[in-house]
Amino acid sequence: ERRSEAVFAYAPKNDFSQFEPRNEKWGANFPREFESYYQTSDTIFRSKYNGSATIDELEEDPRMVVLWAGYGFSKEYNQGRGHYYAVEDVRNILRTGAPNDSVKSPMPNTCWTCKSPDVPRMMNEVGIAEFYKGSWEKWGAEIVNPIGCADCHDVNTMQLRISRPALIEAFERQGKDISKATHQEMRSLVCAQCHVEYYFNKKKIEGVPYLTFPWDNGMTVEAAEEYYDNMNFSDWTHKLSKAPMLKAQHPGYETYLTGVHAERGVSCADCHMPYKSQGGVKFTDHHIQSPLNNVANSCQVCHREEAHKLIADVYSRQDKIKENVNILEDLLVKAHVEAKAAWDNGANEEQMQAILMDIRHAQWRWDYSVAAHGASFHSPVETGRIVSSGINIAQEARIKLTRLLADLGHNKEVEIPDISTKAKAQEYIGLDMATLNSDKEEFLGTVVPQWLEEASQRESKY
């Protein structure tokens, strides 16, 4: 009889603490969840725009190199893959640089925050601000386990749990108490610890790039923009246009909230962690991935439609949004290059100011609508709205630039350089990729093995 399987399936025995970072430890008690979690190491599935394979976004679309000129993302940016790779990927990416005894990483420790269950452990040990402080190599030997059980679960009850302070603090500043969230809301809020737009607030505590979510004025793209504008915040100054730029990072939760699924109470877990039955027990599939690789359990329980039709629905929404995202991207490249031409032709700060704010706002909208990768399905109408307004603002910038360039004696189209490949685009913005790559290789071959060694010694003593 299969029903009995359920009874003997496991014997809960938690002989470890809330801050146990090793998924295997938790997994021993929950083999179904652990085994399915482990499948996030699979990198085979590729959908039309997403999937678990690594996609070199800059190679696919070299215009992004120009959009991010002067910022780390122009060095390397990949479409994200499974949780299993979170730590590996943050080490591998050129953005974190190649720290060693004499060179520091260009990134702060805050970058570890969303990559590992070692994070709550360390925050518990050293304190939140202390954790964020300093450059990224500081915790290299501490953060080694990829995203896992302790990030989302309570050790005693296995209930969902918010482990990251940034989300709790953001709720507090909005006057909401996250501990009052319903169970169903928690099935999305655990994801909202990481799949959200964020910035590093350097004014909260002197010298600490404090992880903060820009939600104080509301959760829309405009509310966050206003928030940043009011505090004069910018992530970097664009190398070509000199615009004070914002980087939008995966506002997955925010855009999801504006879609019809959220409106109807469908949670992230409903689609990305659907139930699965095995041995007479329904459990939560921890193979978090594109639902298009699992239409039967995710979509089809709610939608009795053939799988290929549901997939076609997703693609058709993505196609319709991407069409205009593409246009917007072209306009932004032009705007940056034209702004550079204006500076080169002698424009002054005052003449450029309104133009640069337009560029900032237009690119913010572009980034906001693509960075989360799921938005054009999660909320196609809202995403379309954002892209539309982005196109309008980018073109306003270009109208002003045309007028200014004419004033400066250059009344004709500005030539756009050849940026048809990643390599050409990176050369155009003046990146020395050879050095960056070889330094990284060196770092991965020497520093990282030391970190791992140190960590395994430490963990062996738990």
Next chain:
Amino acid sequence: ERRSEAVFAYAPKNDFSQFEPRNEKWGANFPREFESYYQTSDTIFRSKYNGSATIDELEEDPRMVVLWAGYGFSKEYNQGRGHYYAVEDVRNILRTGAPNDSVKSPMPNTCWTCKSPDVPRMMNEVGIAEFYKGSWEKWGAEIVNPIGCADCHDVNTMQLRISRPALIEAFERQGKDISKATHQEMRSLVCAQCHVEYYFNKKKIEGVPYLTFPWDNGMTVEAAEEYYDNMNFSDWTHKLSKAPMLKAQHPGYETYLTGVHAERGVSCADCHMPYKSQGGVKFTDHHIQSPLNNVANSCQVCHREEAHKLIADVYSRQDKIKENVNILEDLLVKAHVEAKAAWDNGANEEQMQAILMDIRHAQWRWDYSVAAHGASFHSPVETGRIVSSGINIAQEARIKLTRLLADLGHNKEVEIPDISTKAKAQEYIGLDMATLNSDKEEFLGTVVPQWLEEASQRESKY
């Protein structure tokens, strides 16, 4: 007892022909359908953007006056109301002018085509081309019954029937046979006889403005645009910008086809003519109207959601689309006025050509996305896509205009006139509203009563 109701509900007795235009005649056999049809005379309901009340669109949004300068729509345009008013409204509207013995209507007889079951009758009597030919007053005494039974039904079986040649011909040119349509498709195709984008083809038969649907290259906004561009068609030349314009007329069916409801086989009738039971008999509610005035029987059949939530869903989609439609409208006003300034500053045809094509294409997209009134709910993602691309093109026109104006020595913003009311806007584009209105009044007081008198004499002899 109620069981019998189903059996004895009606005894069809058609002592009249397929071309009987009087709804009362058909209605005698089908009192339920007739009575509900008659409710389209109700003009009380008003939703956020639609409803059955007459809304003076030009008063609500005077920018449209400028967009349509040089075209009849700038004189008067109302948000449509119930089928009951179709004939009355086409007489009342300033666009059809004030014909009398010495003055002809500016409109052709084709304008009657979608207003009355007298149309199939006349087409049967005089032939299709002959029906379309000549100016609009010709059939004034013939077309008197508002949209009704003979437009959609077969007299013998009461099955749905396509009564208008334009739809059949459009299918044929696409290589499709409309008589093969399924029953469920027919529940939308009867509407597609009228709720579609159309134009008057003057080349098919010399001297006849032949009603034609621009679907030969496909049903999308781009396919129709390409169709018109290839044949160098334009509805009128814009009075300010001199652009060769297209008027998009209510592409309701075309945009509906791109939405998720059509994708799932939901027909127009499912929402606008839901079933209703009365005395144990199910019948089709012929009170065609905004479903927001009847959420319980339309939406809630499929969506177990509270009515106020469903209405909020509709409004939120409409709001998101309208936000950018508004932007696009502003841009188009500017583009027309700036183009005028370019002409005034001595621009030549060659310099203007690309600009005018951009204006044509951008306004076409604006019109296509709003003219059908339902599109921002029927297909919000596609409508958003169209508006986005419209914004891009309108701004491209304005960039070119900026450069051209600079060349012509006018390198600054062009002033936009005060068009804050319908009256001001109409004055700006040079319309003599006083005369138009008094002529119309005269016409309605003298000519129309004659038509009605003639018609009632004729009908009394049937």
Next chain:
Amino acid sequence: MSILKKILPPDKWKIPVIIVSAILLGLFFFLFYVSNASSYLSDDPKTCVNCHIMAPQYATWMHSSHREWANCNDCHVPHNNVFNKYYFKGKDGMRHASIFTMRAEPQVIQIKEEGHHVVQQNCIRCHSNLITDAKMNTIHGDFHSDRTDRTCWECHREVPHGRVNSLSSTPNAKVPLPESPVPDWLKEALKETKK
């Protein structure tokens, strides 16, 4: 005795009250009979279709995998104890019967809050093995309530009635025709009089 006194009407009202009560009782039985309300006491799904209004639900259930396992009352009537079962049946049955007879039924029937709760409990009753897990319950205090805090048909939207919920959504379905409450002799007699 004192209670009876309070309930019984004053003497001078006795006759009228008896008459009115008799009429009410008669009407009640008439309603009970004509509307086939007695069918609520049975478990046979056919009896639910005594109202043509139930036809769409019958037809969709007929085509569902539950047909072989669960009849209407398995889902729509409480099964926690016998009293509750018949109390609920009686209460619901009389309300539906009255609404039906008075022709006040809405076009689109929607399950009421109370009935909704009953169904949910029945889903859980049959599927408890699958949805909750004895071991999980022991460490995870809220596991059972977490697994059952949304209605099952929020996800299983087609179980068992499909999604289209209108009186007219299954126009051609074969539904057992209700037996007429008009006796055959009366029908014959009526036929005679028509001739």
